[in-house]
Amino acid sequence: MxxxxxxxxxxxxxxxxxxxxxxxxxxxxxxxxxxxxxxxxxxxxxxxxxxxxxxxxxxxxxxxxxxxxxxxxxxxxxxxxxxxxxxxxxxxxxxxxxxxxxxxxxxxxxxxxxxxxxxxxxxxxxxxxxxxxxxxxxxxxxxxxPSHGGAPATTGLKRIVVGVDGSRNGRRALGLAVSLAAEAEGELVVVHSWEVPYPYDPVAMTAAGYQPQEDLFEKQSEELVAELLAEAIDEQRDDVDVDVTVVRTRNGPVNAVLEAAEGADAIVVGSRGRGTVRGLLLGSVSQGVLHHSAIPVVVLPRHADED
Structure with a gap:
């Protein structure tokens, strides 16, 4: 029932x-x-x-x-x-x-x-x-x-890692992570993985005799994360005071989240974000994190109630 x-x-x-x-x-x-x-x-x-x-x-x-x-x-x-x-x-x-x-x-x-x-x-x-x-x-x-040979998993939520990408599900996952961190009076680590597309790839640009414009993408990443955080905190029903650390990297999103999660208590991901593979029950990033994470992973399904 x-x-x-x-x-x-x-x-x-x-x-x-x-x-x-x-x-x-x-x-x-x-x-x-x-x-x-x-x-x-x-x-x-x-x-x-x-x-x-x-x-x-x-x-x-x-x-x-x-x-x-x-x-x-x-x-x-x-x-x-x-x-x-x-x-x-x-x-x-x-x-x-x-x-x-x-x-x-x-x-x-x-x-x-x-x-x-x-x-x-x-x-x-x-x-x-x-x-x-x-x-x-x-x-x-x-x-x-996860379980490690029968050993109990960590049960605290003092350090929570969340991956963001600007998608609707990613925004909702960040909102959930902010809420969990605020409830536990813990630390929130926000991870944004960005890539320099061709022709701005440093190797390709150098070979062509141009200087790569990585600063532009770094700035865009910084602005996006700041916008997402402000939005997520503003949407909380109560005033929240969360210790936030931001990790922005060119590393792939799965590796970026997993590396940031070393020593953390939980990872929060959306069920689907950008760059998903059609036909998967979950997005490719969510699947990758679940597949390799050694700590609990909190997934916010796209069907979950907006509240």
Whole structure:
């Protein structure tokens, strides 16, 4: 059942794996910070039956399968109770596949948290993993939490990195990053990657006997970032005081964001910006960051509520 009462929640998908555990721990910490309930979802992925004489239906799980699901959820609730006793929990056992189950549990005011593997590896980005599918289609921000051999992921938000490119989704991602940094009283690192196009490429210009005009692109980058930051801060409902660091570089956008994220707690990206590849569930930059990031990545899907 979709969260129709508009009460904000943190929703997390678990499957009993180390990656699911990392997502659970991050989600519980964030629910505690926000003071909202934690909804824990375990999807069974029961086969779908289609009959010519009736609507589609799913196989009912056996008692053994239901028992395993109950055990997974009970362990999760007990873990949250020990680690974050102030967090209220509710559990859902869904018959559907994990992506559909998680999407049905989300509301625009929620935050959805998933692991990188277990329910579906993020390295399978071109064939549609759980994390990529929900990050592209959810009605709310999605956090993809990596796990390092079962070690818990960082749960703070003291240093947040966001990539900007001037696109509408990029602007919305920056707005979300400003909001998260302000709530956590943390530092915001804004990354803008710009390229010098031909014929202003330094090598080509030098070979042709001209001086490259890189200063022009540097200035344009500076002006764009300043405009985007002013816009994002102005759109906040409350006055915000965020410590902002700006990184402007000619490095490729994926590498630029990942390098700036060393030592950070989270990366914020839009689901699609400029320079995306047609046919991908997510934009090429978002996919690249998810594929290689060692820290949680917050994705703001293009379907997410504007609020």
């Amino acid at each position: 979709v969260n129709e009462d508009r009460t904000p929640r943190v929703v997390v998908g678990i499957d009993g794996s180390d990656n699911g555990q990392a997502a659970l721990e991050w989600a519980a910490a964030e629910a505690e910070r926000r003071g909202v309930p934690l909804r824990i979802v375990h999807a069974l992925g029961m086969p779908l039956i289609v009959s010519a004489y009736g609507g589609p239906a799913r196989f009912e799980p056996t008692e053994e399968i239901r028992g395993q699901a109950t055990e997974v959820l009970r362990n999760a609730v007990e873990h949250v109770g020990r680690a974050r006793p102030g967090v209220g929990t509710e559990t859902v056992t869904a018959l559907e596949e994990a992506p559909l189950a998680l999407l049905r549990q989300c509301h625009p005011h929620d935050l959805l948290v998933v692991g990188t593997r277990g329910m579906g590896t993020v390295k399978a980005v071109f064939v549609g993993s759980v994390s990529v599918r929900v990050a592209a289609q959810a009605p709310c921000p999605v956090v993809v939490v």
